[in-house]
Amino acid sequence: MDDLNEEYEEELHAFLIWMKDAGYTPYTQKSYLADVREFLGSLNGKRLDMVKKLHVVSFLTSVRERGVSDATRNRKHASVNCFFKALIELELHRDNPAAGIKKSKTEKNREPVYLDEGDLQRFMSAIEGKYRHRNLAIFLLMSYMGLRVGEVHTLNMGDYNVERRSLRVFGKGRKWRNIPVPEDIAPFLDQALTERLAPWRNKEEAMFISQKGRRLSIRAIQQIATDTFDRFQDEIPASQRRPYSSHKLRHSFATMLLRKGADLRTLQELLGHSSIQTTTVYTHITSREKEEAMAKLQISLPQR
Template identity: 85%
Template sequence: MDINEEYEEELEAFLIWMKDAGYTPYTQKSYLADVRQFLDSLNGKQLESVKKLHVVSFLTSVRERGVSDATRNRKHAAVSCFFKALIELELYTANPAAGIKKSKTEKNREPVYLDEDDLQRFLSAIDGKYRSRNLAVFLLMSYMGLRVGEVHTLNLSDYNVERRSLRVFGKGRKWRNIPVPEGVVPYLDLALEGRLTPWRSKEEAMFISQKGRRLSIRGIQQIAADTFARFQSEVPAAHRRPYSSHKLRHSFATMLLRKGADLRTVQELLGHSSIQTTTVYTHITSREKEVAMSRLQLHMPQ
C-alpha cells in the first residue's frame, strides 16, 4: 500500500497547514516523516475510525524500537498536529492524539557544554577553505546563543552593522534582537566580505554553501561534527564527550550565568518562551561545589 496515495489529500492538507503556520522546512520534513510512519502503522484503516488506542499503540511500538523519550514525544506532537490541522481545515472533527501523556524526559539532566578554555580550543580546531564562514557560524552559536536553525535562516538584512545587532527568527515564529559582542564583530564582517557567490543572484542567505545555496542545517551539523572530531582527536575514545553543534548554545548560556547574568536576561537572549526551560542551565560544576564547601568553618565545642 502506498501511504502517499491512500492518504494523499490529508498529507497535502497537513503540508499546506504547516507552511501557513510558519513551520520551518526542517520541521515540516520531520513531521511529515513521523506522520507517514504513523499512517503506515494503521494498515489501511480509514482515518475516521482511528481511536486514541491506535495512537498509543503506535507510540508504544516506537518506544519498543528503542528511540529516546524526546523522539517519542516529537512523533506524538507530529501526529497531534496532523489531526489538529485536519480539524482546522474542516476535514475531520476529532483529534485521537489529544490527551495522551508525554513521556517524562530527564528534565534535570545537566547539559553537555564546553567551558571557555575548551571553547577556545574548539574554535582553533576550525580550518579549511571555508574557515572564516565556519568560524562566524560557530561564534554566533557559542557567543550569541543561536540555534542551528536560526543560523540557517539568517539573511544579510538581519545584521544591523551600525547598531551591531542581529535580528533572529526563532522558535514560535518570534523575532529577537541580540547585540553582537565586540569580539565577534570582526569575524562576522570578515565572513560577510568573503561570502561565497550564491547560485541565485537574489539569494539573501547570510551563509552560503560551497554549492551556492543557503547553508543547510545538516551542513552546519556536519561541519560541527568534523570540527569536534578534530578537537577531541587526542582524547581516548572512551573519554570523548557527545558534543554537537547545539552544545555551543549550552556553552553560551552557561558562560553568561557564571558571569552573573540574571536568568530573565538569559531567557530573552536564548529566545525561550518559558523561564523553566532556561533553569536547566543553572547547573554548578564540582569545582564550584568544592570551593563553596571549603568556605565552611567547623567549630566544635571544646
Template identity: 80%
Template sequence: MNELERTYEEELEAFLIWMKDAGYTAHTQKSYLADVREFLDHLNGKELGTVKKLHVVSYLTSVRERGVSDATRNRKHASVNCLFKALSELELLSINPAAGIKKSKTDKNREPVYLEEKELERFLSAVDGKYRSRNLAVFLLMSYMGLRVGEVHTLNLSDYNVDRRTLRVFGKGRKWRGIPVPEGVAPYLDQAIADRLVPWRSKEEAMFISQKGRRLSIRGIQGIAADTFSRFQSERPSSQQRAYSSHKLRHSFATMLLRKGADLRTVQELLGHSSIQTTTVYTHITSREKEEAMSRLQISSADKLSGSL
C-alpha cells in the first residue's frame, strides 16, 4: 500500500463499496478509481472534509492544461463528483465540493465517424480466425442492434430469448431495454452460442467467453475490433485510413436507421439514450443527400413565374 492509499484508505474503500452497490461495471469502477486517485494525489494529503470547490477546479484546470479532451476532463469531473456523492451518502462527509461545477463544452455538432452499409459489409467480411463466429456475433450486435461495447461485455445467456428473438440489454444509467433481434442477425448469434467456449467456472453466465475461459472483456472486444479494422483498411494508403474503433459500429447502426426512415424517438429507445438530444448527433446528412433532396423541389408553375423576373 502506497502513501496515497494509506492516507485515504477509508475513503477509497468506501467509494469502491458504493460503486459496487450502485451496480457500476468493473470497467467503470476501474476508470473512476484511477481518476479519483489522480485527484487525491493533486490534494497533497489534504483532508477531504476541508476540500473546497476551488481545489476541485484547480485539479480540473491542471487536467485541461495537460491537453486532454473536453470529454476526458468531464469524465474526471464525474469521477470526483461521484466520490463526494458516495462519501456523503455513506455519511463520511456532509458536503460535495464537486457539485455545481460546469462541464466543458464538447463539440456536439461534430459528425460521428461511421461506416456506409457497403463498408460495413466489407468490415464484417474481414472477421476471421479461430473465434470467427463469436467475433462476428459481437460486431453484428453493435452494428445492427446498436449495443455499446460495455453492453456486449455484460450480456448473459439468459438475456437472449430465443423463442421471441429478443435481447435484454443492461445499459447506461443501470437501465434495462429490450431489443428485437433482426432476422439476419439471429442465425449468427445462435451459431456463436453453439460455438461458445467452455468457461473455466461452471456457473459462468457470460454470453461471450475469451480464450482464457473468462467473460470477454471490454478491452478484449476493442482489441479484436482494432485488428479487424486494420485488416479492413489494409489495402488503403495510410493517408486514407480512418480512426475507426468498435464504437463506430454503433454510429453506423444509428445512421442506417435514420436513413431508412426510423423516427428519432425510436432510435433513441434502441440506443438506450436517456435524452433525445444525445440522439440528434446522428441526424447528420451528407452534402450529396442535401443536394438530392433539394433537387426534388420543383416549382410547377415555373413558366408563369418567369414573366415576373
C-alpha cells in the first residue's frame, strides 16, 4: 500500500482535495478512496496516461467474479469515474477511461424491505442502553421523518428550529431541505438534546455526540441499529429473520406515507430525491393489499 500511495500520491491527494471541495461526506471520501486504491492496485504500476477503458472494464469484471453485488460493482465504477473526472477538472489528466461503461443491471422491481407501524413500535421498544434517549431520537428521525443515516450524522444543533418545529437537513447532491418535525416526535428530540453528551471540543456543533465526545459516526449509528434489530428479532428463528438495517427505517417512512395517501411529489421532497423515478420504488403494493382490492370485485357469472 505504501508503494501504491507513492506511485500515485499526487493524484490520490488531488482527488481527496477535490472531494472535500465538492462537499462529499467523510464517509463517502473514505469509500471512494478505498475503491480507487483498489483499482490503482490492479494496474501493476501502469502510468495513468496509459490506462484505457479495457483496464477499467477488466477491474470491474474481476470485482464481479469475486461475488460482490451489482450495487457494489456499480459503486466502484462510480468511484473510478469520479477519480478521473476530478483529475481532468484539476488539469492533471486529459481522458476519462471510466466514462461510457455501462452499469450492471440491478433488480428494479425488488420491493424495499420495511417495517409496518406495529413492527416499528416494537423496534423502538427494543432500543436499550445508557444512551437510549439519544438512539431513540435518531431512529425516530429516520423512521418518521425519512432521514438517511448520513444526514443524521451531519445534523448540527442549529439545524433544529424548536419554535417552528422544523429540521434543516443537508442531503445528497449538497441540497438542503426543511422537514416538519411531527408533534409526537418533538418531545423525544427535545429530551435527547437536553441529555446531549458534552463534546470534547467546545465548538462542536454536532447534534448527536458519541461517548468519546465526538460527532456520532455513520458506522456507529449503523451498529446501534444492527444491535437493536438483533434484539427486535431475537425470538424469531434465524432462518426466518429479515435483512433489516438502518436504511430500512427510511423505507418504512416512505411506505407509511404512501399508504396514508401522500402523493409522490410530496414524498420526493421529504426524502430529498433529485428524481421522482427514485421515489417510485416505494409504490410497491403488498400481497394483503392486492387481496383486499380483489375482494372488492362483485362478480356476476351466468348460470351453468
